[in-house]
Amino acid sequence: MPIRIPTLDELEIEGNVGKIAPEKLRWMPSFPADTPDDVLRKELEANGVVHVKGVIPREYVLATRRKYFETVAETGILKPDTDPTDGIFSGENPTNFVGADSAKYVEDNPIAKRHIELVFEAAQSEWAKEFCENEHILAFVHRFKPDWTAPFCFKRQIWRSNIPNSERSTTGVHYDHIFLRGGPPIALTAWVPVGDVHPLQGGLIYLEDSLPVAQRIEDDFTAQGLARGFAPDEALSAFNSNMGVAGMLSRDAGEFQAQYADGRRWMVANYEAGDVVFHHSFSIHASTTNRDPDGVIRLSADLRYADREHPYDGRWDQAPYHANDGL
Numbered sequence: 001m002p003i004r005i006p007t008l009d010e011l012e013i014e015g016n017v018g019k020i021a022p023e024k025l026r027w028m029p030s031f032p033a034d035t036p037d038d039v040l041r042k043e044l045e046a047n048g049v050v051h052v053k054g055v056i057p058r059e060y061v062l063a064t065r066r067k068y069f070e071t072v073a074e075t076g077i078l079k080p081d082t083d084p085t086d087g088i089f090s091g092e093n094p095t096n097f098v099g100a101d102s103a104k105y106v107e108d109n110p111i112a113k114r115h116i117e118l119v120f121e122a123a124q125s126e127w128a129k130e131f132c133e134n135e136h137i138l139a140f141v142h143r144f145k146p147d148w149t150a151p152f153c154f155k156r157q158i159w160r161s162n163i164p165n166s167e168r169s170t171t172g173v174h175y176d177h178i179f180l181r182g183g184p185p186i187a188l189t190a191w192v193p194v195g196d197v198h199p200l201q202g203g204l205i206y207l208e209d210s211l212p213v214a215q216r217i218e219d220d221f222t223a224q225g226l227a228r229g230f231a232p233d234e235a236l237s238a239f240n241s242n243m244g245v246a247g248m249l250s251r252d253a254g255e256f257q258a259q260y261a262d263g264r265r266w267m268v269a270n271y272e273a274g275d276v277v278f279h280h281s282f283s284i285h286a287s288t289t290n291r292d293p294d295g296v297i298r299l300s301a302d303l304r305y306a307d308r309e310h311p312y313d314g315r316w317d318q319a320p321y322h323a324n325d326g327l
Helices: 037-047 058-075 100-105 110-123 126-132 135-144 211-227 232-236 253-260
Strands: 025-027 030-032 049-053 151-153 158-162 188-193 204-207 266-268 276-279 285-287 298-307
Touching: 030 037, 037 049, 037 135, 058 110, 058 126, 058 298, 100 110, 110 158, 126 298, 135 151, 135 188, 135 276, 135 298, 204 276, 211 232
Parallel strands: 025 266, 030 049
Antiparallel strands: 049 276, 151 298, 158 298, 188 276, 188 298, 204 266, 204 285
């Protein structure tokens, strides 16, 4: 049975620390796939993020979801006797299924270590490469970036699962350029919900009108690096001494909003399999806690695109995502 989407006043969106009050939220606009190109480009330029409905055939997305969960199923992440496509969590200890960015912290947990190995295996698979390069997303990349003559998807792509009721495990507040400083802030990210992701399932939230906020923050980081005499490689790093934990601006969306947003609200959305959210490298975003009442695991892919004929961060195209790659 389809879940009823709460009204904005009913939503209980949680970061790592606490809930975000409904008055600090708004719905993110969405656009059908046949929206004129100039409208889509203006939205990206003005607001830094565009939620496009029905970019990819739903059946293809769900088939990919099945392949992912079949790859990681041996760890016990799925409820027994359920369809891998449904992605129903087993209810085991959520710390056994932390994200790949926690690889260096799980040496003493053999289940978590194996899970991360399989996450990397999935990200490096041929089906994941084909998903990143699928014609449906690339067609939209061209629509957003008509001056790109040789667009491509970076080899380093990130697949994330958000386990239901896993505490303090949300992706912190950031903008992508923090991790892509080896090139100008012109890369285009496609955040793809690999399955339906309703607002309580821990999908991405985006700060409205965030491009100028991110630009100010990045300018400040640059100035601090110059003042401290950072070497070029250190200045590029998302993990230099100016940065927060794991390169994040904050571990909690509500805390960041209170300190830096100047009244801006977080935008939430109801994502469906086939949708894609395209965002600018300075678009500020985070994930939220998965409180799906049916125990559905949120799965998503972070795919990033650039153009061979324009400058880009080559570090992201050297190899697929792997443990401790420094990015």
